[in-house]
Amino acid sequence: MTANDEELLSALVDGELQGEALDRAIALVSTDQTARERFQRYQLASNVLHGQAIGHQQGDITQQISAAISDEPVHSVTPVQAKTVPETPTADVLTFPERFWKQTVGLVVAASFGALAVVGTMTQPDYAVMPAASMAAVEAVPVPNVVVSQQQVAPVPVVTVAVQESGNRWTVTEQGIEDRLNVYLVDHNEYAGASDIFSNARVIAYESGR
Amino acid sequence: MSVDQELVQRVQAGDKSAFDVLIMKYQQRIINVIIGFVHDPVEAQDVAQEAFIKAYRAIPNFRGDSAFYTWLYRIAINTSKNHLTARARRPPAMDVDATEATNIFDAPELKEFETPESNLVSDELEQAIHQAIDALQEDTATAIKLREFEGMSYEEISEAMECPIGTVRSRIFRAREAIEQKIQTIMGEGEQQ
Numbered sequence: 001m002t003a004n005d006e007e008l009l010s011a012l013v014d015g016e017l018q019g020e021a022l023d024r025a026i027a028l029v030s031t032d033q034t035a036r037e038r039f040q041r042y043q044l045a046s047n048v049l050h051g052q053a054i055g056h057q058q059g060d061i062t063q064q065i066s067a068a069i070s071d072e073p074v075h076s077v078t079p080v081q082a083k084t085v086p087e088t089p090t091a092d093v094l095t096f097p098e099r100f101w102k103q104t105v106g107l108v109v110a111a112s113f114g115a116l117a118v119v120g121t122m123t124q125p126d127y128a129v130m131p132a133a134s135m136a137a138v139e140a141v142p143v144p145n146v147v148v149s150q151q152q153v154a155p156v157p158v159v160t161v162a163v164q165e166s167g168n169r170w171t172v173t174e175q176g177i178e179d180r181l182n183v184y185l186v187d188h189n190e191y192a193g194a195s196d197i198f199s200n201a202r203v204i205a206y207e208s209g210r
Numbered sequence: 211m212s213v214d215q216e217l218v219q220r221v222q223a224g225d226k227s228a229f230d231v232l233i234m235k236y237q238q239r240i241i242n243v244i245i246g247f248v249h250d251p252v253e254a255q256d257v258a259q260e261a262f263i264k265a266y267r268a269i270p271n272f273r274g275d276s277a278f279y280t281w282l283y284r285i286a287i288n289t290s291k292n293h294l295t296a297r298a299r300r301p302p303a304m305d306v307d308a309t310e311a312t313n314i315f316d317a318p319e320l321k322e323f324e325t326p327e328s329n330l331v332s333d334e335l336e337q338a339i340h341q342a343i344d345a346l347q348e349d350t351a352t353a354i355k356l357r358e359f360e361g362m363s364y365e366e367i368s369e370a371m372e373c374p375i376g377t378v379r380s381r382i383f384r385a386r387e388a389i390e391q392k393i394q395t396i397m398g399e400g401e402q403q
Binding site for chain 1: 211212213214216217220221222223224225226227228229230231233234235237238239241242255258259262263266267269270332335336339357358359363364379380382383386387389390393394397
């Protein structure tokens with residue numbers, strides 16, 4: 001056994017052999033009794049240093065086991081590959097500069113808000129985008145000096161109220177009714193048909209148009 | 211791929227001599243584990259043989275999901291328990307985790323089966339090995355310490371010591387030579403007694 005062979009045995013203890021060097025080391029410990037004993041002592045020293053040997057005098061049971069399995073059939077299975085992460089082919093990925101991504105994200109956000117605004121507008125009743133005065137005019141059919149008769153509803157004295165559109169407000173002959181009507185108008189513009197984010201959008205629109 | 215995995219694949223492919231290396235590598239540790247069950251070194255060798263034969267028969271099914279030693283350890287534990295049951299002896303309730311059993315000092319259940327004689331031999335060995343390391347040249351001592359105490363690979367040691375891997379291998383070998391001579395002396399004295 002050469003010095004190089006002994007060095008191989010030392011490396012075998014450390015698990016640092018592969019290929020032909022491993023072939024050579026296996027052949028050595030399988031056929032050379034001196035190499036076998038030396039390998040066992042190297043292994044013993046390593047075990048002691050790792051606290052893995054408690055020092056019971058033990059004989060070498062390798063030969064008994066080898067003799068016992070000599071009658072066993074030789075395995076000829078295709079070695080099962082150990083769990084390794086398969087190397088999947090990776091596509092070439094274009095790397096864009098950071099500025100590109102910032103601009104793209106900004107564009108996407110702006111487009112989202114734009115689409116949201118369009119959808120919101122389309123789903124609102126038509127009067128939602130009308131000026132407050134016109135809207136009130138449509139609902140109340142503002143004909144100057146209209147006479148609202150409730151005669152058919154209940155036999156109560158007839159109440160006649162004169163209503164007239166004047167700019168952004170209603171002008172009514174009775175001050176109390178005019179105030180109440182204009183409060184309704186404001187409330188209506190703020191809340192009617194509004195929900196979630198559109199309510200906020202509505203308020204903003206109203207305030208800006210005021 | 212680790213050397214153990216490569217050896218297992220060689221056995222699976224029909225190379226029985228590769229199994230010899232696995233036996234030589236792990237027999238001491240496996241026998242020590244089995245002694246924890248059967249309390250007798252000679253009986254433990256018989257059970258260890260049985261365990262290794264079972265392992266050889268089952269090795270085509272070993273897929274490498276765990277380390278080879280962990281797999282072998284489980285076989286040894288089961289064989290020990292079956293052995294005691296067959297002899298109408300109750301297996302101990304304790305069970306040592308394979309990862310714990312890698313280091314005997316982390317497995318107090320196994321240490322309780324030490325005898326004064328075995329402790330003496332173990333202590334002597336350990337003392338002799340440390341003396342041998344202390345007597346080495348600094349570079350050689352550093353290489354073996356990084357390998358055995360820090361568990362570094364040859365490549366890592368070569369980077370740490372800024373020298374080629376071949377030099378690391380030679381230094382570790384020289385250290386082992388010195389340690390081996392000490393062990394031989396102790397073993398020789400032990401056999402003479």
